[in-house]
Amino acid sequence: MRIAVDGMGGDHAPQEIVKGCVEAAQIIKDEIYIVGPEDTIRRELKKYRFDRNQIKIVHAPEVILNDDPPVKAARTKKDSSMIRSIMLVREKKCDFAISGGNTGALMAGALFNLGRIPGIDRPAIGMTYPILGSGVSFLVDAGANAECKPDNLLEFATMGSIYMNKVLGFPSPTVGLINIGSEEKKGTTMLKETYQLLKKSNLNFIGNVEARDVPFGAADVLVCDGFVGNTLLKLTEGLAQKVMDLLKKKLNATTRSRLGALMLSNQLRELKRDFDYSEYGGAPILGVKGPVVKMHGSSEAAGVKSAIIKGVSYVEHNVVGIIRDSVIELEEIAISE
Amino acid sequence: MRIAVDGMGGDHAPQEIVKGCVEAAQIIKDEIYIVGPEDTIRRELKKYRFDRNQIKIVHAPEVILNDDPPVKAARTKKDSSMIRSIMLVREKKCDFAISGGNTGALMAGALFNLGRIPGIDRPAIGMTYPILGSGVSFLVDAGANAECKPDNLLEFATMGSIYMNKVLGFPSPTVGLINIGSEEKKGTTMLKETYQLLKKSNLNFIGNVEARDVPFGAADVLVCDGFVGNTLLKLTEGLAQKVMDLLKKKLNATTRSRLGALMLSNQLRELKRDFDYSEYGGAPILGVKGPVVKMHGSSEAAGVKSAIIKGVSYVEHNVVGIIRDSVIELEEIAISE
Numbered sequence: 161m162r163i164a165v166d167g168m169g170g171d172h173a174p175q176e177i178v179k180g181c182v183e184a185a186q187i188i189k190d191e192i193y194i195v196g197p198e199d200t201i202r203r204e205l206k207k208y209r210f211d212r213n214q215i216k217i218v219h220a221p222e223v224i225l226n227d228d229p230p231v232k233a234a235r236t237k238k239d240s241s242m243i244r245s246i247m248l249v250r251e252k253k254c255d256f257a258i259s260g261g262n263t264g265a266l267m268a269g270a271l272f273n274l275g276r277i278p279g280i281d282r283p284a285i286g287m288t289y290p291i292l293g294s295g296v297s298f299l300v301d302a303g304a305n306a307e308c309k310p311d312n313l314l315e316f317a318t319m320g321s322i323y324m325n326k327v328l329g330f331p332s333p334t335v336g337l338i339n340i341g342s343e344e345k346k347g348t349t350m351l352k353e354t355y356q357l358l359k360k361s362n363l364n365f366i367g368n369v370e371a372r373d374v375p376f377g378a379a380d381v382l383v384c385d386g387f388v389g390n391t392l393l394k395l396t397e398g399l400a401q402k403v404m405d406l407l408k409k410k411l412n413a414t415t416r417s418r419l420g421a422l423m424l425s426n427q428l429r430e431l432k433r434d435f436d437y438s439e440y441g442g443a444p445i446l447g448v449k450g451p452v453v454k455m456h457g458s459s460e461a462a463g464v465k466s467a468i469i470k471g472v473s474y475v476e477h478n479v480v481g482i483i484r485d486s487v488i489e490l491e492e493i494a495i496s497e
Numbered sequence: 498m499r500i501a502v503d504g505m506g507g508d509h510a511p512q513e514i515v516k517g518c519v520e521a522a523q524i525i526k527d528e529i530y531i532v533g534p535e536d537t538i539r540r541e542l543k544k545y546r547f548d549r550n551q552i553k554i555v556h557a558p559e560v561i562l563n564d565d566p567p568v569k570a571a572r573t574k575k576d577s578s579m580i581r582s583i584m585l586v587r588e589k590k591c592d593f594a595i596s597g598g599n600t601g602a603l604m605a606g607a608l609f610n611l612g613r614i615p616g617i618d619r620p621a622i623g624m625t626y627p628i629l630g631s632g633v634s635f636l637v638d639a640g641a642n643a644e645c646k647p648d649n650l651l652e653f654a655t656m657g658s659i660y661m662n663k664v665l666g667f668p669s670p671t672v673g674l675i676n677i678g679s680e681e682k683k684g685t686t687m688l689k690e691t692y693q694l695l696k697k698s699n700l701n702f703i704g705n706v707e708a709r710d711v712p713f714g715a716a717d718v719l720v721c722d723g724f725v726g727n728t729l730l731k732l733t734e735g736l737a738q739k740v741m742d743l744l745k746k747k748l749n750a751t752t753r754s755r756l757g758a759l760m761l762s763n764q765l766r767e768l769k770r771d772f773d774y775s776e777y778g779g780a781p782i783l784g785v786k787g788p789v790v791k792m793h794g795s796s797e798a799a800g801v802k803s804a805i806i807k808g809v810s811y812v813e814h815n816v817v818g819i820i821r822d823s824v825i826e827l828e829e830i831a832i833s834e
Contacts, residue, residue: 227680292740303677306685340640340643340723340724340727340728340731347724348643348724349644370731371728371729371735372732372734373735376735386677387677387684387685388724390677390708391675391708391725392728394677394707394709395709395712395736396732397709398708398712399736399737400736401709402712402713405630410768417760417761417763419757420757420758420760420761420764421761422757423753423754423756423757424748424757424758424761427747427748428747430747
């Protein structure tokens, strides 16, 4: 497999991206194409030992910045590392593209250059939500579509179920609709209509899920609009950070507490890892006609490595192809109503 | 002051409600009227020593249940402990009412029996959001209005600012709009319009706040629709619970870790308290013509006590009257545009 990695996307690019690529290459056999200004990437690569047949550079002089307007950047910065990465997929020179850069631009770039799967109205970002201490849920949409219609959420649920089934191996993933109450009639008009669509679908829909139950793994696939999804993810991230800060402060409070912390060092290390999002891989853009994966913008080498390795699995399971086929089925259900 | 407490509202009613009333009476001088079936409340009260001049029973034979349809329950169960509590405020027999029961019914009951402050389109629930380790923010709306217009959010911001200023003593409370990005043009159409209204207002508006920054105390007043507010609160609650569960498990993992935990017992107790929502008091229903406070449904005695005591401060500061006066000011701004 050939993997296109946007060498300039993310808060710690290019250093951590390049480092993560080198580390991934020690684990997988696939070829990695790091896309970015040739000199810059070469300078980073020089820091490591690596196989020149496995890691290659594709020159792209421009960079899309985090505060660039997404649609405009995707249209005009054609020589950017991000758009060039996507083009490698379009031209079938790579099997998938991965970037930690501007989410909106990546979404727009994937849409413009790969196109949407016919029948999918709105592509979405799916993201694994760590159930602290054990397993993951899969959240769709994680932030691509702030405003949605019921049909969009049905598509998100379908694409999420396919991902959980094919990539993560859940035999019949449960689908929960994020809502402010568990009863069928709760929430906004949009959510009440979505509830009915999900109920009629052939998905394993288990009803509404309240945010309180999300950390306990209330459903395998968590469905919501991108506003709610993004809010859930960001609050989880912020709280995890805050709890670790607070814990650190408390452990350092007295000589006695520092001694106690020393005796707990294994457990505290585990806790830190549970809270570490870099372990959980990237977020696929679902509904476009080619595999594109968004990494967390703040990914360091470990996160880059993990996103690359999980991305391979995403492609091997042909999620894009299966979504395409499933949409036909979805449309048949809609027509038969 | 005379306080009406719904003796039957909440997951641990009437036991913990009555216990909380007895505990509150040991701290405040005010009279407490526990509303509910006389025999039931009397039986609970018998467990404690208390001053019969300070704690009294008001008989109400019916109970509104958590899964009663809110509006219907508020209209038809006039002899319920909840509606009778509100009626005591309406009839000026009590200075405020407090309940841990069905939120929607409490909201509807307050609206029907006390009326809304003229000029306020949508009353809202305001809730203190604990900034772990230090202080609070104030979140409006915490769950009363799932779907909102920009004008509603401006009202929420105004009422929240008044509460933070008058009850919690913040000289010029900052107002943040919960959004999925910090830039002015982020989020839904509704939020973009709200941003402009807040910018033009005389509130101390500091812009959009991302969920990630909420646990760090990004703004004194956090403004959002009831869907987002409820989601933020419930996810925080769920995560806090999950983190404590996980920590407990890890501390019990080995003999060595149990010994470490013993040395950290003071710090762990502090952490548990930081996570304890019962410390933070009740949630006022803002925008109705009388003081009504919602307690957390899962409140135990400590939470009931805290909600009663904080409620006294809410009434003493005449928040209802000040909101009424401020609405006139708000309307003058709107007209002068």
